[in-house]
Amino acid sequence: MITARQFYQAWLEVIGNNQEKIQQYCHSKRDYTKLAISDNDSLIIQVAEKLGLSCYNADYYSLDSVLYHEQHRIKKGNDKYHYLSHICVAFEHENCFFSGLFQEVAHLLITLSQLKVLVSYPNSFEEKKVNQELVELHSIIAQTPDSDQISKKENFLLILGHNYKQDSKDSWKGLVFTTEEWKEL
Known part of the structure; x- marks a missing residue:
């Protein structure tokens, strides 16, 4: 099982290895999204490779991407x-x-997966609003029947890129849901 910490560490490594591309694409949300998700060598594909997983990054049942072991791919019908x-x-x-x-949180909560990951980019200068949003997201997860298991397994990861234009891993924060609070990795 891939843990939140393993995923977060792989994410930081990939970010560190792609600073040039990030600097190139960060001024356009559309281009940055392609870099993060849908390019043939996207950030999420690189994370999957670091974790020894395969990646499908073309909207799997409306999920941006899914990472899986190749043995769990059902090879029937059209290969595409x-x-x-x-x-x-x-x-x-x-x-x-x-x-x-x-x-996005609700969508992840109804998805059967070992780990649920959401990456987003709050403006660091709006810290009070960011904290309010984090409280709201925490309460949504806390209200689910599975919240104790999600907390125990630490399998809901929220990654915040406070300023993805900076050339620093310090601009990222990994938070794992626990019943009490978001726990920083």
């Missing part, structure tokens, strides 16, 4: 379609922190 019997990591990426992250 992916059918999986198990998802290791369900991944959502949202450029705009204040654009309704609750929708």
Whole structure:
């Protein structure tokens, strides 16, 4: 099982190795999203490779990306379609922190996967609003029947890129849901 800490460490390594591309694409949300998710050598594909997983990054049942072991891919029918019997990591990426992250959280909560990951980018100068949003997202997860298991397994990871234009791993924060609070990695 891939842990939140393993995923976060792989994410930071990939970010560190792609600073040039990030600097090139960070001025356009569309281009940055392609770099993060849908390019042939996207950040999420690189993370999957670091973790020894395969990645499908073309909207798997409306998820931005899913990471899986190749043995869980059902090889029936047309090869261009992916059918999986198990998802290791369900991944959502949202450029705009204040654009309704609750929708992404809800989508991840109803997805059967070992780890649920949401990456977003709050403006660090709006710390009070960011904290309010984090409280709201925490309460959504806390209200689910599985919240104790999610907390025990630490399998809901929120990655915040406070300023993805900076050339620093310090601009990232990994938070794991626990019943009491978001725990920083």
